[in-house]
Amino acid sequence: MVTGNGEAGNKYNRNDDVKAGSESRAPVGRRRFLQAAGAGTAVALAGCSGGGGGDDGPVTLGAAYILSGFASLYGEEAERGIEFAQSEINDNGGIDGREVEVLTRDTEASGDTAIQQIRSLVQEDNVDGLFGLDSSGVAQAVAPQISQLQIPFMITHAATPFVTSPQGEHEDSVGNEYVFRDSNSLAQDIYGAARVAEELDATEWATIGPDYAFGYETWDYFQAYCDGLGVDAEFTAEQFPALATSDYTPFISSILDADPDAVLTPLWGADLTTFVGQAEDAGWFDQIDHTLFSVGMGTDLPSDGSPLPEGEYASTRYDPFVPDTETNNSFREAYYEEYGTLPTYNAEGAYRALHLYKEAIESAGGTDPSALVDEFTGMEHSGPVGEYQFSETNQATVASIWGTVTYDDEWGSNVLDPVDRYDAGPDVLSEALGDSDLPTGI
């Protein structure tokens, strides 16, 4: 039985013969098709780039997510958040009376593809603004292009700190005035991981992460924070398997041989699902005291069999229960009613991006790109995730959220309980990084 719906329950009751990493759904497929076909005609008539349609036509936004391959569920979750925000906005008078349309494109896990898609959105479909991105590697390749295309880009997921670290600050920095991020960055998230490490009775640490920017940066920042915070930690083993590896066993075995006390893993998407199943077979969770999943709650979809084992630590970029505000609670309830699952952070990030555009466009009185950039710069905003402001580097000053994975019967889903929020503003991070040359990205 393929577990493809909400009643599947916790994976750790693995009675099911098959557990699905993700399953292709296309809740907005038809609508996307119609929009894109319409946009094609518009381009043929308009013929040249710039500004987008007139002030009476719809506001068109371009979204770029991973919609196929090992991490397609992130794109699918983002699509839900987009759909949800879109109908919310359009049902309530749109943006200054204009409908909002979103064209969603698949970046795959490839910088090359993402750049091509983004160019097509800007130059072919004349979108007014862009948002999205799941992969850090992709984001690092895309950011310099954004400044050339001179159009605002609201990153909602990809976590590398280097896209909000101004070019020149560090050799990998590619931040610029057009690139923003409304969710927390790896620098913020891993600060929380180091705070968790502070509390744990574990000295030998290892990592198993994907073989690209994100995997390496996570480990670099973790080590830097541990040094900076004076955590008593040794770093004993590291493995970086390629993306979309189908069998992690040799890597798991290698980590187990090193026998660390705790492991920080930024594996994500179907890779994480695969890893957790194989790690369990190898006795990982009996042998290793603590495993910290830095991207776990984005993969931990109730509908797909909830891969994370209870009792381990995980972080999230948004928690459906914290903060306990009216905004968050009503968002959670309405979302749950619509889709039958709790909102993941990727859905929330995309949802909020649309609202950010609404606010900026209404305040600027139009969709002029440089006016939008001015609006976003230093903007104060609040949403389900709470109240925050964009920092000098265009990074949202959201908290780092870490908690213990607990299965919740009421929601039929893993949640973080207890959960801690660590303030992760510029000063905190820069102090915690100590002597390291890594940028805070905030």
Place this chain on the structure above:
Amino acid sequence: MTTVLKTEDLRKRFGELTAVDDVSIEIDDDKITSIIGPNGAGKTTFYNLLTGVLQPTSGSIWLRSEGGGELADVTDAEPHEVAQAGLSRSYQITNIFEGLTVRENVRVARISHEGTRLDFRSRATADESVEADIEELLDLTGLTDIADTPCDTLSHGEKRTVEIALALAIEPNVFLLDEPTAGMNPTEVTEIVSLIRELDADLDATFVVTEHNMDVVTDISDRIVVLAEGAILADGSPEDVLTDERVTEAYLGSDSV
């Protein structure tokens, strides 16, 4: 009379089988020599040894280089080096550049002969003397009328003629013709035989022929060498050889299988 090609105790073994068994032979430039023998006598292996495609187990091969120099040892030479040294061949199963036209076929051979194989800057057709040579060769072999026809549309007899034109284009000292009349109808056979006679008269090349068609063999040969089970069975003028009892026996013996 000059010896242009010589083998000394040439031997080739494939495992337990000795395909060519101590063959020593001298080919002279004033005769058309035919090498005949029943199937499996080792003719093809012998040709492959001469042209460098196969390496002999023992023995040596000597070839007189272009312009009448000394005999040179080509036993260990690569096939293309043997060809460059002046030994050219035609194939029993037609082997030409099917996708090219007749003229292009000949041009390839001339380019190879002129040594401009690695010239990638000039046009292939730019060298007027080469082009003139090509025309002359086409004329000599009677191919002028079909010069611009792609070879894959030619008749069998025309292809056999292209094969000969190709082999001649590198101006060989020795020209091995491997069953030139294979698969031809009687008219084509007559034409090719007269072409070979003409070429032998007009050119300096020494012709060595293998052939199954005994009429052709008696018609064109000045000398016949009979191979059987890899060794020389008989060697001499057509009259002597064809009346030799051992030869008849070898042929009948094989045919009766």
Place this chain on the structure above:
Amino acid sequence: MSATDTGGRVSRFGSAVAEGWTRERFGLIGALVLVLVAFAPPFQVYLFTDFLVVALFALGFNLLYGYTGLLSFGHGLFYAGGAYGIAIVLRDLGPVIADVVGAGISPLVTFLVGGVVGLVLVVAVAVPVGWLSVRLEEIYFALITLAFGMLGYSLIIQDPAGLTNGTDGVIVLLGTVDLGGVSLRVGGRRIYYAISAVTVVAATYGVWRVVNSPFGTVCKAIRESPDRAVALGIDVGHHRWMTFIVSAAVVGVAGVLRAGLASVASPGLTHWSTSAIAVIATVIGGATYFYGPIVGAFIFLYIRWAISRFPALEAYWELFFGALLIAVVLFFKQGAVGGLMLIRDRLVGDDADEPSDDDARTTDGDGS
């Protein structure tokens, strides 16, 4: 060359254009299209640049496949070689070059230096790789080139030398040329298109010359019958090696252009699935024709784009090309160019003297 000589050439060209569907008329139309594209909407300029780069990639690949009969599944290695060569120069030497020549012109100089370095790198890799690979034929050649390509892929990913930045690849920033108040962004759509178009046209002309040279004529003979070529005194192994190097160099130029276009040199360029793009374009276009890979690349890029206009279909574009590839190999190996020739023969009649064919005989006219 005297003035009258030039005038004679011009008038000869003019009459050739007027005469009918001659090479000259096709050339003139092609040049017009290249100029007009520069004024198209930016995305169309981008797409056309992409087509030119893929066309050059396939053209280089086909020098080996179509002209000597060796099917490489590893030409992505040279595509990546060109791309990484320029990307690393831009990243590591850009500032040095700016110091030497001044910031205003340095992006252009760096681009040129990077291009040359990329090309040299590709040739340096192709010399040993080609020497080893051409010892094998047919399936074994396909396998060893695939292995070399994937070996390159592994090394780029694992980055033992600390040059390639692993899976993420090297970001390519072309910069802005600033001369006396006029500033031009090298990576700007139209400027980069101009650079690419000039490069691709020049490289294509170069390949065309090679194909029609004595060297290229011998290549075609080797494709038709290697052992026959040997019997004519041609060192087939050596010739294939030389062809391999020339082919790799052409692909390397395409790789240099790819880096600037994609703005990133990524390891995927040397994966076998990238090498397969050249195979697809060439087979669909028609491997036995000089223009086959170019037409194939055009079909590949534009059909893919057309499919991408319908997101419901977009995910399945490979299905279309898979089916097309199978159909072409099974039923019509002449490919698209072969099909166009058939149509032209039907329309014009058989008396037209094959003006757009690739073969050496088409150049007979300009000998005098």
Place this chain on the structure above:
Amino acid sequence: MSLSSLVPLIGISDVVIGLSLGSRLFLIAVGLSLIFGVLGVLNFAHGGFYMLGAYVTLAVVSNVVDNFWVAAVVGALAVGVVGAAIEFSAIRRLYERADSDLDQLIVTFGFVLVIHETVRFVWGSGSYSIDPPDVFNFSVTFGGSTFNAYRLALIGLAVAVLVGLWLFITRTYFGSLVRGTSSDREMAAMLGVDVPRLYTGVFFLGSVLAGLGGALSAPLQSTSPALGDQVIIDAFIVVVIGGLGSMSGAFVGAMLIGMMQSLGPQFISAGSIAIPFLAMVIVLLIRPEGLFGGIGE
């Protein structure tokens, strides 16, 4: 630096994992090698067949019968039918061509794309995994390391396939026809062997083996559309090292690569994924017929 502590000793678990990875590779490679040995076709789509076998098995288990073994057999046979259909409708047309080897490679590459996209269309682009069959779904602890008993079972299954195939080829009438045809096709045809039918039969058998490999490996890996592209390259490495056309060679080659994959992450930090390709290049240059046994079984 903590690298010194990264170097452990080779444990029992490393060996078991290496052999189980090798078993999986063997199941992928053996059919590829068989088809090449008899038909001379290098089937690029073989990885796609393997992936298809895994998907069909998953689909049967979840929708039809809740029995892994039945599903695996259904998966293998379904892939066999697909393979035979491809041979019959497409590859067969190419045997007589002058450059048939390369045309076959390109056509089977076309099927790589078709199979990949069809699988995505039917099952989506996400990944699935499946629990091992109940009989073997328990943990074994051995010298301090733990692994699923199905790993051991898979090694046994691979050996069983090797032995079964060997018996089939050497002891049955069909097997003798296969051997005869692979060594001399013309001779076999003259002796009255229906070569086209035999070819379809062998392609069917090779495809069944690919499908079976995918089915049996499904509990130890995640199944996604990218799987086919990944394994075909591994399979190429294995058959080249073992010798194209050699089944025992495929076994030895697979075990070598399996051990390399198992130990690689521990001993070689950089360059480990490059080593199999380097080995492939070296074998092709020095001993293109493979390290073990010539053409044959």
